[in-house]
Amino acid sequence: MASDKLTIYTDGGSRGNPGPAAAGYIITDSTGRRVAAKGVFLGVATNNEAEYTGIIESIRHAKKLGAKSIELFTDSELLARQLTGQYKVKSPKLRPLYEEAMELFNSFIEHSVNHVRREQNKGADYLVNQALDRGKDVVPSSSAKSRAATRPIRLGVLISGGGTTMVNLLDEIKQGRLNAEIPLVISSRSKVSGVDKARNAGLPTVIIRKKDCDDIDQFSEKIRQELKKAHVDLVVQAGWLCLWKIPDELANKVMNIHPALLPSFGGKGMFGRHVHEAVLKRGCKVSGCTVHFVNNEYDSGPIIVQRCCDVAEDDTADSLAGRVFQQECIAYPEAIRLFQQGRLAVKDGVVKIKSQ
Numbered sequence: 001m002a003s004d005k006l007t008i009y010t011d012g013g014s015r016g017n018p019g020p021a022a023a024g025y026i027i028t029d030s031t032g033r034r035v036a037a038k039g040v041f042l043g044v045a046t047n048n049e050a051e052y053t054g055i056i057e058s059i060r061h062a063k064k065l066g067a068k069s070i071e072l073f074t075d076s077e078l079l080a081r082q083l084t085g086q087y088k089v090k091s092p093k094l095r096p097l098y099e100e101a102m103e104l105f106n107s108f109i110e111h112s113v114n115h116v117r118r119e120q121n122k123g124a125d126y127l128v129n130q131a132l133d134r135g136k137d138v139v140p141s142s143s144a145k146s147r148a149a150t151r152p153i154r155l156g157v158l159i160s161g162g163g164t165t166m167v168n169l170l171d172e173i174k175q176g177r178l179n180a181e182i183p184l185v186i187s188s189r190s191k192v193s194g195v196d197k198a199r200n201a202g203l204p205t206v207i208i209r210k211k212d213c214d215d216i217d218q219f220s221e222k223i224r225q226e227l228k229k230a231h232v233d234l235v236v237q238a239g240w241l242c243l244w245k246i247p248d249e250l251a252n253k254v255m256n257i258h259p260a261l262l263p264s265f266g267g268k269g270m271f272g273r274h275v276h277e278a279v280l281k282r283g284c285k286v287s288g289c290t291v292h293f294v295n296n297e298y299d300s301g302p303i304i305v306q307r308c309c310d311v312a313e314d315d316t317a318d319s320l321a322g323r324v325f326q327q328e329c330i331a332y333p334e335a336i337r338l339f340q341q342g343r344l345a346v347k348d349g350v351v352k353i354k355s356q
Contacts, residue, residue, distance in 0.1 A: 005030050006067040008058045009116075009355075011124035012050030015132060021025065021045035023054030024138075027062060032178045032337035036061050037123070039131030039138035049077045052097035054124070055083075059104040060252035066304045069110035073121065094272065120355040133344030152181040155339045156232035157203075158223075158240035161188050161196025161272075164325070165238035165332065169200055172333045184230035186223060188242045204230070210242055212307045214318050220245040234339055236292060236332070245296055252302075252346050254294040255339070257332050259324045261306055263288040267298030276317040276324070287311050287320060291335040292296055293346065304344060305335045 003076035007028045011075040021044065027036040040057055042050055057196065062070050074080055081087040082098060083105070090097040105111045118125065152173075157166050160291040166185065172178035182201035185205045198205045206226050213219040224247050227235060235247050237256040246254055258266060260275045269276065279287045288308035293301040311320060343354040 004066075004068045005110075006062045006070050006203070007033070008070055008072040009121055009124045010051075010054040011121055011128050012047065012054040012076075012084070013125075013128045013132070014045055014050050016044075018031060018044050018046045018049075020132055020135070021047075021050040022128045022131035023050050023057055024131065025054055025058035025061070026123045026127070027058060032341050033179065037140045039127035039129075040133040041136050041138075043354040046093070048076075048091070048094055049097065050078070051079050052094060052127075054099060055079070055101050056097065056104065058078070058290060059101065063104070063107065063134045069108050071114065072103075072111050073114045073116045073120045073123040075116055076126075078116045080113050083113040116355075123356045124339070129346060135322070136273075140355045141331065150177050153336065154233045155180050155182050155185045155336070156186065156227045156230055156235045157182055157198075158190070158235065158237045159185060159194040159198070160189055160241040161192050161194055161239045162237065163192070163197045165236075165328065166194060167338075168329045169199060170333065177342065178336060179334045183325060184226060184232060185255075186226055188240065211338060216243070216245060220247070224250070234336065236331075236336065237293075243268075243283045243296070243298060246294060252293050252344075254346070255291055255304065255332075255335060256294045256299070256301070258290045258292065258299050259287075259321065259328065259329055260290065261286070261288045261308065262292060262299055262303060268298045271297065273317050273321065276320045279311065280315060280317060280320065284311050287324055289324055289331050291331050293351070302346050302349055304338065304351050305331045307331045308351060 009027055010025040012023040019230055021042040022039055023042060024038060024039045029035050043051055082089050083101065125146060127138060166275050173180050181205050185203045187195050187205065187207050188209060189209045190209065195205055208222050210219050225246055235250060235254040256283060265278050266276050286308050290303055291305040292303045295301040307330060309323045309327050338353060345352045345354060
């Protein structure tokens with residue numbers, strides 16, 4: 001089984017409508033690794049018939065892979081609305097395809113259908129055109145062998161406290177949802193439980209305290225040297241509370257997670273409980289978390305991923321913190337996977353997420 005949950009990007013097209021038609025799909029597992037991809041030549045069909053066939057073929061493949069839930073993306077807004085019950089299927093030719101697709105969807109514990117822009121679906125679109133150009137099915141050759149050769153991303157984890165975010169990342173790795181390893185943990189404090197958790201997990205752990213350094217430059221250089229020795233690919237701040245100067249070689253290679261929806265409730269002194277108290281004092285109806293790249297100012301780097309949660313009328317800082325942390329446990333691994341897949345591009349201070 002590839003994964004309990006699979007993500008599917010699907011497309012279909014016809015050159016003539018009706019005319020020569022093909023469908024295509026790409027399936028990835030919960031770590032973002034491709035587990036299946038195919039372009040299916042259909043002969044003569046309409047665009048909508050090809051779109052529906054792509055959905056049906058991809059769902060069948062997901063079932064064969066043993067998925068229990070699926071998240072499907074299509075650039076056909078019409079099909080997305082039909083499959084989510086917003087539009088009725090009026091065409092007698094499409095009705096049987098719609099019913100088959102819905103029957104397949106309902107065989108999963110969970111499923112969702114989402115509309116994406118065409119530029120976010122280039123992989124499936126490419127397979128459609130490959131099948132049309134060749135007049136036959138297309139299966140990319142970069143399947144199982146190349147996937148097996150994908151090495152884990154090396155994470156340098158920076159902590160200053162209890163290490164709960166670090167523990168979540170470790171769990172994601174152990175459960176096979178994150179293809180990563182942690183060759184180094186740096187703590188800015190020596191007597192925090194996060195240090196014990198890291199060492200108990202067998203993680204190489206180094207203490208670098210700001211007060212032991214002459215200035216921020218020395219502090220930053222010590223951090224840089226340890227990260228370089230560990231050959232890390234990405235630095236993840238996990239409850240790290242110290243400002244340090246990001247060296248040029250780590251530009252857009254250092255992430256942080258903040259327990260609010262930046263740019264609100266960020267800046268110096270805004271961490272942990274302070275953030276949640278400020279959210280409640282302001283009377284916000286939603287809160288959440290933000291994963292962003294780190295620059296040399298508190299909480300001001302380019303935003304990568306955000307996730308929301310409701311703020312309840314009777315919330316305390318602690319109860320809200322628990323609900324926000326649930327979203328953090330999803331958002332941080334997601335951002336790391338996007339980085340690992342090479343899908344993050346920063347332009348003019350804004351992160352753009354490339355399509356599969």
